[in-house]
Amino acid sequence: MADEKKTEETPAEAIGLHNLKPAPGSRKPRKRVGRGEGSGLGKTAGRGQKGYGSRSGAKDRARFEGGQMPIHMRMRKLRGPHMKKSMPFEMFRTYTQGVNIQDLERRFDANAEVTLDALKASGLAKKGDVPVKILAKGSISKPLTVHAHKFSASAKEAIEAAGGTVVVVES
Structure with a gap:
C-alpha cells in the first residue's frame, strides 16, 4: 500500500492579483556591492582600482566609445530636403516598377491583352502594391493592348506605332 500514490483531485484556485x-x-536578488570583503564585492565594489570609471559621478554613456570619435560625430551632418544626400531620406520619392517593351515583345503573343495580372503572372511586375510604368527599352513589333499605371512618352509611341493600344489604369 505504501507504493500506491494517492491521486486526490484538488480544485484549482482561480488566478487573481492575490496569487x-x-x-x-526568473527573478534574482540585486547585487549588494560594497558590503564587506566576504561578499566578493567589497572594497572597490566591482569598479576596479583607479581611473575614471572608479570615481563617483563617472558616467558610462551608451554612446561613449572610450575616447574614440563617436559615430554621431563621425557621420555627415547634411540637413534639409534640398540635397540628394540630406536627411530625411526619400520622403517624397514615388515608387514605380518599370517594365520594358522588349520584355512585352518576348513574353506576349500578338493581339494579347497585357493587364496588370498578366504582367504579374509573367513575372514582370512582381510587387502588387507598386504602380507599373512601361518604359521604352528595346523595340516592339506586335500589336498589344497594354494596361499600366504610367507610360513613358517614347514607350507609348512605340506601342502605338506597332498597332497596339495604351490603357492608363487609375490607382
Whole structure:
C-alpha cells in the first residue's frame, strides 16, 4: 500500500492579483556591492582600482566609445530636403516598377491583352502594391493592348506605332 500514490483531485484556485508570482528562477536578488570583503564585492565594489570609471559621478554613456570619435560625430551632418544626400531620406520619392517593351515583345503573343495580372503572372511586375510604368527599352513589333499605371512618352509611341493600344489604369 505504501507504493500506491494517492491521486486526490484538488480544485484549482482561480488566478487573481492575490496569487500571481513570477516563474521560478526568473527573478534574482540585486547585487549588494560594497558590503564587506566576504561578499566578493567589497572594497572597490566591482569598479576596479583607479581611473575614471572608479570615481563617483563617472558616467558610462551608451554612446561613449572610450575616447574614440563617436559615430554621431563621425557621420555627415547634411540637413534639409534640398540635397540628394540630406536627411530625411526619400520622403517624397514615388515608387514605380518599370517594365520594358522588349520584355512585352518576348513574353506576349500578338493581339494579347497585357493587364496588370498578366504582367504579374509573367513575372514582370512582381510587387502588387507598386504602380507599373512601361518604359521604352528595346523595340516592339506586335500589336498589344497594354494596361499600366504610367507610360513613358517614347514607350507609348512605340506601342502605338506597332498597332497596339495604351490603357492608363487609375490607382
